[in-house]
Amino acid sequence: xxxxxxxxxxxxRALPEAFEAAQAAAREGEPIVFLLTQGDLLGQRxxxxxxxxxxxxxxxxxxxxEGHRANAVATGPDADPGDVEHWIxxxxxxxxxxxxxxxxxxxxxxxxxx
Amino acid sequence: MTAVVTGAARGIxxxxxxxxxxxxxxxxxxxxxSVDGVVADVTKPEDRQRILDAVDxxxxxxxxxxxxxxxxxxxxxxxxxxxxxxxxxxVAAYELTKAAIPRFADGASVVSxxxxxxxxxxxxxxxxASKGGLVGMTRxxxxxxxxxxxxxxxxxxxxxxEMTRAMPEKVLEKMIASIPLGxxxxxxxxxxxxxxxxxxxxxxxxxxxxVACGGRSLAP
Numbered sequence: 607x608x609x610x611x612x613x614x615x616x617x618x619r620a621l622p623e624a625f626e627a628a629q630a631a632a633r634e635g636e637p638i639v640f641l642l643t644q645g646d647l648l649g650q651r652x653x654x655x656x657x658x659x660x661x662x663x664x665x666x667x668x669x670x671x672e673g674h675r676a677n678a679v680a681t682g683p684d685a686d687p688g689d690v691e692h693w694i695x696x697x698x699x700x701x702x703x704x705x706x707x708x709x710x711x712x713x714x715x716x717x718x719x720x
Numbered sequence: 721m722t723a724v725v726t727g728a729a730r731g732i733x734x735x736x737x738x739x740x741x742x743x744x745x746x747x748x749x750x751x752x753x754s755v756d757g758v759v760a761d762v763t764k765p766e767d768r769q770r771i772l773d774a775v776d777x778x779x780x781x782x783x784x785x786x787x788x789x790x791x792x793x794x795x796x797x798x799x800x801x802x803x804x805x806x807x808x809x810x811v812a813a814y815e816l817t818k819a820a821i822p823r824f825a826d827g828a829s830v831v832s833x834x835x836x837x838x839x840x841x842x843x844x845x846x847x848x849a850s851k852g853g854l855v856g857m858t859r860x861x862x863x864x865x866x867x868x869x870x871x872x873x874x875x876x877x878x879x880x881x882e883m884t885r886a887m888p889e890k891v892l893e894k895m896i897a898s899i900p901l902g903x904x905x906x907x908x909x910x911x912x913x914x915x916x917x918x919x920x921x922x923x924x925x926x927x928x929x930x931v932a933c934g935g936r937s938l939a940p
Binding site for chain 1: 839855863
């Protein structure tokens with residue numbers, strides 16, 4: 607299951623959607639990947655987007671704590687789309703990795719690390 | 721100097737209100753009618769407006785403390801359990817803070833009660849998401865409201881309260897054993913940290929989360 611939150615700002619609608627999708631995947635034992643942006647994790651594009659991104663990050667870590675193969679990819683404006691696809695595919699494979707946030711691009715350097 | 725504290729009838733919220741009362745006129749808010757203040761359901765827009773209407777003058781401190789739990793593993797969690805926690809812990813806090821923006825004094829401070837669970841916690845997908853959302857809100861509003869208002873959060877771990885006192889003794893002992901400081905937090909200690917974040921003494925701190933967990937978030 608891939609849930610792409612990168613262009614969502616309707617957090618009140620997106621959160622229940624993400625819950626339902628993650629729950630369905632967890633019940634089926636499928637890998638779960640949330641797609642976020644580094645700017646939203648830092649609150650740079652407004653509160654609704656920041657709320658959604660950070661809520662999903664915390665939810666993803668909880669899924670991992672419950673034994674599910676859940677991870678997240680956070681993209682920056684400098685991320686190559688091909689690189690993003692590469693990391694999504696790796697995390698969908700999910701071998702030995704759970705609860706991880708992979709940042710594609712380097713704009714997180716020098717910032718708070720969510 | 722007026723401070724608003726939600727969820728102030730008991731536990732951490734009551735301790736926060738008591739501590740802030742040393743420096744502020746404190747408006748205590750709770751859905752519990754026993755609160756010595758405004759009885760309000762923070763999930764209702766009209767109640768949020770009543771809270772702000774009850775503030776005399778400018779608002780110097782807003783503490784978003786009201787919260788609930790509805791724990792279950794993700795595979796068992798109902799949509800109602802998910803929504804209830806998001807509505808109280810996250811949406812209500814964001815909407816109250818947004819509504820309060822025109823009322824904030826220069827140098828005002830917002831402190832929201834996140835939780836160590838925002839780092840991820842078994843059986844709490846809804847709660848962790850709500851607290852992570854509060855962290856996101858904190859970062860975004862810290863940027864949006866600067867330089868007039870500072871916005872921070874605190875993420876407590878196990879805190880001595882009615883809820884923890886009701887836990888089975890063996891469960892509690894096991895949880896305490898995982899805390900390097902070897903004990904739960906006292907509500908007064910969390911309140912002191914919040915008072916510090918609300919104080920001009922920490923006037924250069926904004927957009928941050930203070931994890932008050934006795935070292936638990938580092939321990940194996």
